[in-house]
Amino acid sequence: MHHQLTKFIRDIYQTNDFIPLHSPTFQGNEKAYVLDTLESTFVSSVGKYVDRFEDDIARYTGAKKAIATVNGSAALHASLYLAGIKEHDLVLTQSLTFVATCNSIYQLGAQAIFIDISLDTLSLCPDATAQYLEQHAELDCDGQCRHKLSKQNIKAILPMHTFGHPAKLEQLQRICEKWNLILIEDAAESLGSFYQGQHTGTFGKFSAISFNGNKIITTGGGGMILCDDLSAGEHAKHITTTAKVAHPYEYFHDQLGFNYRLPNLNAALGCAQMESLQQVLENKRALAARYQTYFNHSDLTFVVEPKQAHSNYWLNAIICPNEKVRDNLLIKTNEQGVMTRPIWKLMHRLPMFSNALKGKMDNSEYIEKHLINLPSSPYEIS
Structure with a gap:
């Protein structure tokens, strides 16, 4: 089996390397x-x-405002901060995700509640999310969602669009409305992916995209916060540029901020990459069709x-019959x-998250044992 698969992949990419x-x-x-950036000398956080x-x-995704950051993790951390996630708050998210999703929650002193995925999306399952809330949550007299036992505030739902496949966003939005929760999307992998004709990352109040070297397009390192309104976007830009108040020469910072601004040098790379995005997406869908x-x-x-x-088919994947x-x-x-990889270790199995609250993990555990990622570089498909 592996000989035929290896030959097939080498035939696609036309190489023995x-x-x-x-x-x-x-x-x-x-x-x-x-x-051009080097010649301008504007290589840092200011530049065209x-x-x-x-x-x-912003124009491509339809977001009201987009704020560039040094990486996707910074974009997600800032998104959670902007959404008001604080110490001891709880955030519902999936255990099957890249570790950055959870790091961003815990870096704010908040904690995750791990929920199972849907097998058809590989992303946060709305049914499992709703079931967990019905069993373990309640709304207090002020409409705040609280965990019944710990009495901690449950503040947000954070789906991650696994391998660029959109989560069931409409259902998750309805759950957020019912339980007074904030929807924040980890759209790190899903630039170019749409749900019901709307780009991922534009359903939540805040969302994060990644431009790491292995993503659909790259800025070397880099990320983007997507905001659902202009004022939130201006605030996002303010806090990600150290919350410095504009002045001809004084240094005054009016609140806690982060030095998360993407350098102009990286953004130059991103602008060029955006010019080829549509062709890259077409090539990746053609590759996915050949695999299928x-x-x-x-x-x-x-x-x-x-x-x-x-879907953008960022990483192509197969499900094996057994481990x-x-x-x-x-x-x-x-x-x-030929590089192939298993999916990530489930987050609740990692030592730093092992004590987190969680629901049943049947689908997540199945995928953890059965999935393989295949080479997915967006080379021209002949």
Whole structure:
């Protein structure tokens, strides 16, 4: 099985060299814009490319305001802070996610409640979320959602759009309305993904996108906060630039802030990448279609986009029939120079989150043992 799979992937990428999981492509104005930045000397947090990049992302996603940050983790941390998440608050999120989702919660002194995923989205399950709240939460006389036993405030729901496949956002919005919770999206992996025709990251009050080197487009490192209104966006920009009050020469900061501003040098790269985004997305969907056809008559199941969603297929994935098959494929493909990877360890299994509140994890545990990610670089598909 692994020999045929390795040959198929090598035929796609037309190489006998090592094939990474996801590498960036630079086929446009990247070099020209970066050189322009160097020549301007505006390589840090001020410059025309930062403003342009923010405008490009806001226009593409439909967000009211987009604020560039040094990385996706900073964008998510600031999003939670802007949403009013404080020490001892609780945030409902999925255990099957990248660790940055949870780090951002705990860095504010808050805690996670881990909820199961839906098998068709690999993202936070609305049914499991609603069930947990019905069993363990209550609304107090002020309308604040509280955990029945600990009496802690439950403040937000934080889905992560796994591998770019959108969560069931409409259902999660309804749960937030019922329980007076804030929806914050970890859209780190889902630039170019849409749910019911609306871009991910624009359903929540705040959302975070990542432009790490392995994402759909890259700024080397970098992230973006998406805001649902202009005033929130201005506040986001203020606190991510150390909350400095504008003045010709005085240094005055009027509140706690973060030094999270994306450098102009990185933004220049992002602007060039945005010019090629549509072609990259088309290439990635073509790649996903080839994988899907290949696995149609196989014991391995290709992960397809959910209903009512248009996914960017950031990372392609397959579900193996059992753990033994998964482990054998991982070993053999990597030995043959084709990078494949298992999904992340579930967050509630990590030592720093092991005492967190959680619901049942049947779907998450199944996916943890059965899923493999395949090479997904957006190379031109012939």
